[in-house]
Amino acid sequence: DAKTTQPNSMESNEEEPVHLPCNHSTISGTDYIHWYRQLPSQGPEYVIHGLTSNVNNRMASLAIAEDRKSSTLILHRATLRDAAVYYCILARNNAGNMLTFGGGTRLMVKP
Amino acid sequence: DTAVSQTPKYLVTQMGNDKSIKCEQNLGHDTMYWYKQDSKKFLKIMFSYNNKELIINETVPNRFSPKSPDKAHLNLHINSLELGDSAVYFCASCYRDRGYEQYFGPGTRLTVT
Numbered sequence: 103d104a105k106t107t108q109p110n111s112m113e114s115n116e117e118e119p120v121h122l123p124c125n126h127s128t129i130s131g132t133d134y135i136h137w138y139r140q141l142p143s144q145g146p147e148y149v150i151h152g153l154t155s156n157v158n159n160r161m162a163s164l165a166i167a168e169d170r171k172s173s174t175l176i177l178h179r180a181t182l183r184d185a186a187v188y189y190c191i192l193a194r195n196n197a198g199n200m201l202t203f204g205g206g207t208r209l210m211v212k213p
Numbered sequence: 214d215t216a217v218s219q220t221p222k223y224l225v226t227q228m229g230n231d232k233s234i235k236c237e238q239n240l241g242h243d244t245m246y247w248y249k250q251d252s253k254k255f256l257k258i259m260f261s262y263n264n265k266e267l268i269i270n271e272t273v274p275n276r277f278s279p280k281s282p283d284k285a286h287l288n289l290h291i292n293s294l295e296l297g298d299s300a301v302y303f304c305a306s307c308y309r310d311r312g313y314e315q316y317f318g319p320g321t322r323l324t325v326t
Contacts, residue, residue, distance in 0.1 A: 136313050145217075145303045145317030146256065187254070199312025200246065200268065203256035 106190045111208040114180045122175040122207055124190030129170050132194050136201065137164065137175045139186040146189065146203070149175065185211045216240050217318035219304050225324045226294055233280075234289045234321045236304030245287035246305040246315065247279060256303070262287055263309055291323075299325045 107125040114120040126135070137149040150157055150164045152173070157164040163176040177184055189206040193199055217238045226232050238245065244263040250256045260279045261268040267279065276292045287306075291298060304318040 134313055140256075143320075145305070145320050146315075147317065148314045151313040189256075193313070199307075199315075200258040200261045200270065201315065202258065203248075205255070 106192060106204050108188075108190055108204065108207045110205065111210065113210045113212060114177075116182060116211055116213050117179050120177040120180045120184070120209065120211075122177070122188050122190075122209065123172065124174070125172045126190070126192055127171045129192055133192040134194065135164065135166060135170075135173050136191040136193060137162070138189045138191065138201070138203070139184075140189070140206070141183075141186045149188070180209075180211045182211050182213060185209055217304055217306055217316050219302075219318040219321050221321060222319065223322050223324075225326065227326055228294055228296060230294050231290070231292045232294060232323070233291070234302055234304075234323070236287050236289070236318060237285055238304075238306040238316070238318075239285065240306060240316060242306035242308055242316070243284060244307050244309045244312065245281070246307075247287065247289050248303040248305060248317075250301045250303060250320070252300070259289075260287075294325045296325050299323055 134153050136151040138146040140146045150162050152164045165174045187206040187208050189203050191201050220235045246261050247259040248256050258270050259273045278290050280288045301320045301322050303320045305315040307315040
C-alpha cells in the first residue's frame, strides 16, 4: 500500500475549524483515501473516505487535491470530544480490505 | 446496543500460556478482522476473515490463529505467549463490499508477564 505522511500533532481551539493535512504522493489510481480517528482508550472509528471528489458527511469533510497527492480532513467546528488521533489511510476498496495505519495526527482541542 | 464486543477487556497471563480473546459483532457484517496496537500505538492488521477466506498478514507468527464458529464471531487464539505479545488487540467488522467502513471493538489489553 502507498504511504501517507501526516503531522505528528496539531492544536485547535474549541468551536473553530480544523484542517488536518495528509500527503500521499505515491497514491495509485485505485487507492481510496480513508480517514479514521481513535479517541483515548477506544477503538478506531471511521470518519470519511473518498476517491477523487470532495466528500461531506455528518462528521467531517474531505477535500482531495486535483492530482490526488494530498488531502485534507476538515472538522468544521472542533469540540473537546474531537480530541483524538486522526489516521489517513490509503487502501483499495476490495474484499478483505486490510487497513494499514500509520502514525496519525494527534489533535488537541483547547477550550 | 454494542455493535462489536470483545472479551475480556483485560487479560494478564504468564509467558508460555495459551489464551483466547473473543469477538462478536451484531451488525450482520460478513467480514471480520483482528488488529494489534503495540506500546508505541501503531495499529497493525493481523487477519481478515470472510466466510471461508482467511487473509493473513505475513508478519503474524503462526502462534496466532483466528477461529470463526459463525459469521458473527471471530476469536483470536494465541499459543505459547511471549512478552512481545503484550499489546491491545482490536477486533473489527464490515460488509465485504464496504471495506472502507470498519467498525472496531473496544479492545482487549493483553499483558504477558
